[in-house]
Amino acid sequence: MTRPPLAVVAGTGFYDLEALADPVEQTLDTAWGQARVVRGTWHGLPVAFLTRHGAGHSVPPHRVGYRANIRALADLGCRDVLAVNVTGSIDEALSPGDLVCVDDFLDLTRQRPLTFFDGSGPEGVVHTDVSDPYDPALRAEILAAAAAAGHPMVDGGVYACFEGPRFETAAEIRLARLAGGTVAGMTGVPEVTLAREAGLRYAAVSLVVNPATGVGDTPITMADIEEVLARSRAAVLEVLGTLVRTRAADDEAGDVTAPDHAAPAEEALP
Numbered sequence: 358m359t360r361p362p363l364a365v366v367a368g369t370g371f372y373d374l375e376a377l378a379d380p381v382e383q384t385l386d387t388a389w390g391q392a393r394v395v396r397g398t399w400h401g402l403p404v405a406f407l408t409r410h411g412a413g414h415s416v417p418p419h420r421v422g423y424r425a426n427i428r429a430l431a432d433l434g435c436r437d438v439l440a441v442n443v444t445g446s447i448d449e450a451l452s453p454g455d456l457v458c459v460d461d462f463l464d465l466t467r468q469r470p471l472t473f474f475d476g477s478g479p480e481g482v483v484h485t486d487v488s489d490p491y492d493p494a495l496r497a498e499i500l501a502a503a504a505a506a507g508h509p510m511v512d513g514g515v516y517a518c519f520e521g522p523r524f525e526t527a528a529e530i531r532l533a534r535l536a537g538g539t540v541a542g543m544t545g546v547p548e549v550t551l552a553r554e555a556g557l558r559y560a561a562v563s564l565v566v567n568p569a570t571g572v573g574d575t576p577i578t579m580a581d582i583e584e585v586l587a588r589s590r591a592a593v594l595e596v597l598g599t600l601v602r603t604r605a606a607d608d609e610a611g612d613v614t615a616p617d618h619a620a621p622a623e624e625a626l627p
């Protein structure tokens with residue numbers, strides 16, 4: 358059985374996927390700019406890894422080439438995108454190091470290109486349904502992998518995406534909490550909606566790396582975030598690796614009824 362490459366898109370703290378065998382770096386040209394992807398195999402399955410801030414974390418969140426990145430993954434034939442976002446916790450029950458498999462988002466960004474459908478293409482004006490922005494079947498696979506890997510993961514939460522690159526004010530975090538926000542980040546949107554527009558299944562793991570502004574007692578520092586990343590990064594990779602290993606085992610057993618073999622989303626690619 359040949360699978361389409363599985364896309365892994367990650368950001369802060371995730372600049373390489375060391376587990377990839379036979380990695381080959383590729384720069385893809387798209388109508389929305391270039392995207393750099395490293396292709397290889399993980400447990401024998403094809404994987405395309407993309408670090409969204411670019412090599413050496415050179416691109417800030419408000420300038421990430423979200424359209425180029427998602428378009429490049431679709432052009433490579435990817436069907437599923439596993440995203441990782443590091444976040445600040447809005448929900449006071451969360452602590453640094455916690456994992457959340459988010460199921461909705463709040464878009465508090467201001468100035469990013471939002472869509473592939475800007476009215477200039479042959480498809481005209483398109484309004485995409487986002488009742489389930491994060492693919493339920495892919496989320497279920499992630500949660501099952503987390504349980505199998507022994508890493509607790511919260512099932513559901515709202516990712517509040519701010520423009521950045523500054524952190525939020527305490528008032529902004531209170532506003533997001535009133536609106537149901539669970540975690541705060543700067544990159545989850547429009548990545549998730551572009552993936553939907555491109556017909557890709559997308560789900561995201563949020564790794565909490567700090568209490569959001571006003572939730573903790575002290576200012577947010579990169580040193581504190583890096584310390585959390587250093588101790589928690591492996592758990593995220595173990596969850597993703599377990600998901601991939603489970604898929605490989607399903608293939609080995611010839612189990613074509615596994616949920617991840619479901620048909621891709623119905624939208625046409627732009």
Ligand SMILES: CSC[C@H]1O[C@H](OP(=O)(O)O)[C@H](O)[C@@H]1O
Binds near residue numbers: 369410417418441582
């Ligand atoms: C390191 S704090 C701010 C930075 O971290 C998050 O990155 P990512 O979403 O790519 O994991 C946040 O969105 C900012 O880009």
Ligand code: HPA
Binds near residue numbers: 444519524570577
């Ligand atoms: O507190 C935060 N806010 C926004 N993005 C973040 N990424 C890590 N922590 C945070």
